[in-house]
Amino acid sequence: MSSVRGPVAWFRDPWRRPRILAGITVFYLVWSLLPVLIAVMFSFNDGRSRTNWQGFSFRWYWGDPTRSVWHDASLHTALLQTLKLGVIATVITVPLGVLFAIGVDRWRGRLPSGANVLMLISFVIPEVLLAVALLFVMTNLALPIGLGTSAQVVGLVTYQVAYPAVLVRARLATIGKQYEEAATDLGASPLGSLWRVTMPMLMPAIFASTVLVFADVIDDFVLVRYLSAGSSTEPVSVKIYNTARAAPTPALNALATLLLLAALAAVVVGYLVYRRMTRGDATGADRGLAAFAGEA
Incomplete structure (x- = not known):
């Protein structure tokens, strides 16, 4: 046949x-x-x-005495600004997202449901619309926050906080309430059961969201460009955009390569730490990279 x-x-x-x-x-x-x-x-x-x-x-990394990444002060400033925004925004965003996820998961009623819907809107709202809105807020209202690093951090946190919230809520739904209830039956207080039982089980999702937020922040362009206050607060993405239109050199490629290496390093470190956290967990470590990608 x-x-x-x-x-x-x-x-x-x-x-x-x-x-x-x-x-x-x-x-x-x-x-x-x-x-x-x-x-x-x-x-x-x-x-x-x-x-x-x-x-x-290696001319454009350190060989050229004036235009290499190592010797050009403007490229130094852009790279340091990118890393600074990535660290600060991540440190603020992840705890806020975790607290928001836990609060919405345990709070019942129309108000938390509405807050959850508003949080999810950040996934569909155009980033340029949010950037323009924040620009109007920063420039038209009498706020102690002006354009520059502070405004960029506020914008990035506003845009990124949904990611850890969604990841942690998904992990909470997977874990269920039985572990905390068992800890409470054994004499633990509600706060103690949350801290000593639930939080360790949430750490893989928390760390995966940390890696995701950091990698996304250092790659952001729209928000940081609208909320910057001149060349001193321009990150790498904006620096490449502004310089690429006027006789660029391969130093821009070198700068972008360093940023790419930073993002890859964050992902690799995140994966290794995730493997260590989920060692012995059949739902995490056995699936390796696929599980980490699913969390992130």
């Missing part, structure tokens, strides 16, 4: 090797990563061109 080939064979045996889907996946990965790899490659170009390869060199 001749074997059936093509789509009909897949429908009859859906568990056979999906060659077409695998090919589409490989094509997507190559198409997505190729521009990034090209940009990284030209950060090591020996010449000033960003399109013609002229030899391998």
